[in-house]
Amino acid sequence: AQSVTQLDSQVPVFEEAPVELRCNYSSSVSVYLFWYVQYPNQGLQLLLKYLSGSTLVESINGFEAEFNKSQTSFHLRKPSVHISDTAEYFCAVTTTGGGNKLTFGTGTQLKVEL
Amino acid sequence: DAMVIQNPRYQVTQFGKPVTLSCSQTLNHNVMYWYQQKSSQAPKLLFHYYDKDFNNEADTPDNFQSRRPNTSFCFLDIRSPGLGDAAMYLCATSRPPGAGNYGYTFGSGTRLTVV
Numbered sequence: 001a002q003s004v005t006q007l008d009s010q011v012p013v014f015e016e017a018p019v020e021l022r023c024n025y026s027s028s029v030s031v032y033l034f035w036y037v038q039y040p041n042q043g044l045q046l047l048l049k050y051l052s053g054s055t056l057v058e059s060i061n062g063f064e065a066e067f068n069k070s071q072t073s074f075h076l077r078k079p080s081v082h083i084s085d086t087a088e089y090f091c092a093v094t095t096t097g098g099g100n101k102l103t104f105g106t107g108t109q110l111k112v113e114l
Numbered sequence: 115d116a117m118v119i120q121n122p123r124y125q126v127t128q129f130g131k132p133v134t135l136s137c138s139q140t141l142n143h144n145v146m147y148w149y150q151q152k153s154s155q156a157p158k159l160l161f162h163y164y165d166k167d168f169n170n171e172a173d174t175p176d177n178f179q180s181r182r183p184n185t186s187f188c189f190l191d192i193r194s195p196g197l198g199d200a201a202m203y204l205c206a207t208s209r210p211p212g213a214g215n216y217g218y219t220f221g222s223g224t225r226l227t228v229v
Binding site: 102 | 216
């Protein structure tokens with residue numbers, strides 16, 4: 001079975017500063033990886049995903065994540081955050097071979113301050 | 115726009131009174147999921163349908179049931195809600211793994227309060 005670890009439950013950061021949200025996964029088989037963002041009382045919105053190909057994936061709002069197979073990581077980064085980035089961020093993993101089960105990490109609360 | 119729609123956004127029910135949450139999709143995805151998310155926790159998979167095949171997670175309480183009458187709709191039935199069932203319930207859809215542009219699309223969720 002696969003699992004996800006998000007080491008930081010909360011990350012405070014000042015506006016326009018860079019940020020990295022850490023995600024490590026565990027799986028004995030190949031995986032697909034996802035980052036979702038959740039605003040209060042909302043559903044989950046897909047931020048970006050790694051399926052195959054280039055290990056660096058980008059979102060339309062400036063976030064990027066890099067799949068590192070040797071370190072089993074998929075950290076999320078943004079070079080300059082905005083107040084509107086304040087939200088809960090979930091890393092998630094599923095296996096490529098089927099099973100249809102998306103397993104989430106415990107989430108990281110990003111709080112952007114002025 | 116193709117999407118996943120959950121109704122209602124907020125639901126208040128009485129302790130022990132059956133309640134049904136609904137989910138519809140216009141994506142024509144094969145797989146539909148129900149997740150339970152309690153406050154400040156990760157979403158937890160309750161069950162999913164692959165077309166008409168129902169797959170229950172081992173630790174999902176019997177109090178939770180689901181129906182999928184057709185491709186577009188899926189329902190979550192809570193037969194006798196307890197205070198511990200208060201949570202955000204998220205519906206999601208996907209194509210089978212390996213399908214093009216594979217991914218999961220989530221609805222906006224239904225916040226269930228039990229009084």
